[in-house]
Amino acid sequence: MTRNQQIRWLVKPAVFLASVAPSAWLAWAALNGRLSANPLADLTNETGVWALRFLCLTLMVTPARRLTGWNDAIRFRRMLGLFAFFYGSLHLLTYVVADRLAGLDFQEGIVAWTTARGLAIAIGSDVLKRPFITIGFTAWLCMVPLAITSTAGMIRRLGGRRWQALHRLTYAAAIAGVLHYWWLVKADVSRPQIYALIVGCLLALRLWRWARPATAPMAKRAAA
Amino acid sequence: MLIKKASDIATSEITHKSRYLNRRQFLGTMGMASIAGAAGLLSSDSLMAASGAAHGKKLANIIKSSLSVKDEKINSWDEITSYNNFYEFGFDKSDALTNSGRFVASPWKVSIEGECDKPGVMDLEDILKAETLEERVYRHRCVEGWSMVIPWVGFPLVNLIKKVEPTSRAKFVEFTSLADPKTMPGVRNPVLTWPYREGLRMDEAMHPLTLMVVGLYGEVLPATDGAPLRLAVPWKYGFKHAKSIVRIRFVDKQPLNSWQQYAANEYGFYANVNPVVDHPRWSQATERRIGEFLRRKTLMFNGYANQVQSLYTGMDLRRNY
Numbered sequence: 001m002t003r004n005q006q007i008r009w010l011v012k013p014a015v016f017l018a019s020v021a022p023s024a025w026l027a028w029a030a031l032n033g034r035l036s037a038n039p040l041a042d043l044t045n046e047t048g049v050w051a052l053r054f055l056c057l058t059l060m061v062t063p064a065r066r067l068t069g070w071n072d073a074i075r076f077r078r079m080l081g082l083f084a085f086f087y088g089s090l091h092l093l094t095y096v097v098a099d100r101l102a103g104l105d106f107q108e109g110i111v112a113w114t115t116a117r118g119l120a121i122a123i124g125s126d127v128l129k130r131p132f133i134t135i136g137f138t139a140w141l142c143m144v145p146l147a148i149t150s151t152a153g154m155i156r157r158l159g160g161r162r163w164q165a166l167h168r169l170t171y172a173a174a175i176a177g178v179l180h181y182w183w184l185v186k187a188d189v190s191r192p193q194i195y196a197l198i199v200g201c202l203l204a205l206r207l208w209r210w211a212r213p214a215t216a217p218m219a220k221r222a223a224a
Numbered sequence: 225m226l227i228k229k230a231s232d233i234a235t236s237e238i239t240h241k242s243r244y245l246n247r248r249q250f251l252g253t254m255g256m257a258s259i260a261g262a263a264g265l266l267s268s269d270s271l272m273a274a275s276g277a278a279h280g281k282k283l284a285n286i287i288k289s290s291l292s293v294k295d296e297k298i299n300s301w302d303e304i305t306s307y308n309n310f311y312e313f314g315f316d317k318s319d320a321l322t323n324s325g326r327f328v329a330s331p332w333k334v335s336i337e338g339e340c341d342k343p344g345v346m347d348l349e350d351i352l353k354a355e356t357l358e359e360r361v362y363r364h365r366c367v368e369g370w371s372m373v374i375p376w377v378g379f380p381l382v383n384l385i386k387k388v389e390p391t392s393r394a395k396f397v398e399f400t401s402l403a404d405p406k407t408m409p410g411v412r413n414p415v416l417t418w419p420y421r422e423g424l425r426m427d428e429a430m431h432p433l434t435l436m437v438v439g440l441y442g443e444v445l446p447a448t449d450g451a452p453l454r455l456a457v458p459w460k461y462g463f464k465h466a467k468s469i470v471r472i473r474f475v476d477k478q479p480l481n482s483w484q485q486y487a488a489n490e491y492g493f494y495a496n497v498n499p500v501v502d503h504p505r506w507s508q509a510t511e512r513r514i515g516e517f518l519r520r521k522t523l524m525f526n527g528y529a530n531q532v533q534s535l536y537t538g539m540d541l542r543r544n545y
Contacts (some may be wrong), residue, residue: 036318037299037307037514038370103510103519132505184505186368187415187486188315 007072015076019083022050023090040098047091048136052181052195054084055174059202066209078150081170085147088140088177096123132183139176142169171206174199276302277321280444283357286377291433292361293527299372301441303514305448309366310467311416312401312408319410324447326407329468332452338398338474341389348452352438354387355379359442360435362458364465365497365526371511376456377439382430384472390426394474397429398422399455399466416482422466423479423493424457427535433458433528459525459532461495492545496536497526501545 001009026046029035035042061077064070100122101115108114127137146167148154155163178199182192279301310320313327332348357377365371385397403411403419411418428434435456438445445451450467457464463483483491490504499509499522510519525532536544 037303038317038512040512040517041370098517099519102512102517106518126507130505187311188413 003072007075012076012079015079019054019079022046023087040094040102044091044094044098047087047094048181051084051088051091052174052177054080054087055170055177056195056198056202058084058170059174059199063202063205081143082147082150084173085143088143092137092140100126132180135176135183136180139173139180142173142176146170146173171203174203276300276305277324277446277448280446282443283377283439286357286359286439286442289358289360292359292375293363293373296361296363296373297515298361298375299514304372304374304440305446307514308449309368309462310410310448310450312403312410312418312420312468314410315413315415320448323409327447327451328407329445329447329451332470334453334469335471336388336473337471339391339394339476340474341391343388348438351384352379355383357439358435359439360456362435362456363526363528364456364458364462365511365522367461367463367491367495367503367508369506369508369511370514371520371522372514374456375441376435376437377442377445378435378437378456380432381434381436381455382432384436385430388474390474393476395426395476396474396478397424397426398471398473398475398479399424399469400471400473401450401466402468402470416486419470420466420482421479422455422464422481423475424464425478425535428457431532431535433531459497459528461497463491464495494536494541494544496532496541496545497522498524498541498545500524501542 026035026043030039030043033039058077058080061073061080065073096119101119104115104118104122106112106115126133128134146169149158149163149166158166178192178196181195182189185192306321307317308320309317310324313320313323316322330348333345334348334351335345336343357379359375359377361373361375363371364374399422401420401422402408405412424434435458437450437454437456438452440446440449445454450465450469453469454467455465455469464481478493481491481493484493497508502508508522511522512519523529
């Protein structure tokens, strides 16, 4: 087996399974009463935290590659990014169902036009009214075009440069995700702080690289 | 002989060396910080199994109170003892269960202080000798938007207040909780100013619904829920219910409760359950009753409006949240 094949047939499936595992465990735990007395809150919190973790992992790929010289790392970036979107979407879905839908009146029964309308209003007004929901929804919206344009065909159609520019939205998604977490906790901001530190470092690395005089080593340039 | 000629570049110009060499160090530091943070995170979020606290001693001679909620499903022992906020043990709702193993609830003394004629330190046992215990099933509404129905056992606070004879200067009662870093690991974290303090206006404290709780489900109150002595003020949000009370003080000025001290724009002194006054960050219109899927409409004063709304006649409840 070549190195290429090893990654394709062994490492990638392993990373895929490891990435699915948290959602599978959550589903199993929820169905078997292994979550807390408020399982809907657990599902919402955990899917949100996993979205943030995968965003961090996605942002770690490029620096890790540069630091270690392990160029194959790039082959996992799309999958990790799509898992961030997957967990972010689950997170949004639990909010829509367990928080917004479950809070409706259902005066004409659950299967009714008024339910759809009521749900749309309940979500829309919440997104507009509450800053931590606004920023969280923004984070998810940032990831939508990234997921849509994640295929090789889309990269070709957009062209590498434009595709790359678009995918810098990941930075916005990560920042918005951290703010969302920070603004929703009651008192103990230590966990949001850790994510802020990670995302901050990962973005600082990029800023540093970007601000640094391009390719030639400094000493040489100074001598020239 | 080789003649070494000095370069015509000023050395100061070349010597970006330290910065040049630092670049890897900078990259490394940032990378290491990211990885260390990530490793810490994976172990920090703890989910808990839904089994609750160990059972305690049965309390004797409990009478059933007519003030109990009727026709609402009572939450289970496991739900009540495994899911609550008790920051002295940690910030997660499972922390009271996980971290309260070293807590000692007996013997217990309560210091009665301030504007009263009979101050002093009382043994909880002595306080209880004089009281008839009642079981009262109360709705309990957390400011976070979840609720339970809980069969507390206790006695009306007004009984104790009358015994210690507050003076005419006593306008408020302040409750102080235990903050023992040896047995309560959460108080090592200074997020709130410890010890935890709460307060009631005198008429609120003397209202017949205001209960000093010493038991749950007919048993001695477990450490998870504020053993051995806590408040239940069912028309107010849960954070008003001081737990593990060691001091009751009568004062003439409105005391500063811990959450108000932490964020006065989010947590007030009154904290009456009110569906039309939102928390700045979330709505209080509905609540999730633990164990249910559909959210319930939150009731004014948590459904106790008939009994308590006269306490607040003429008050602006939007301003006095």
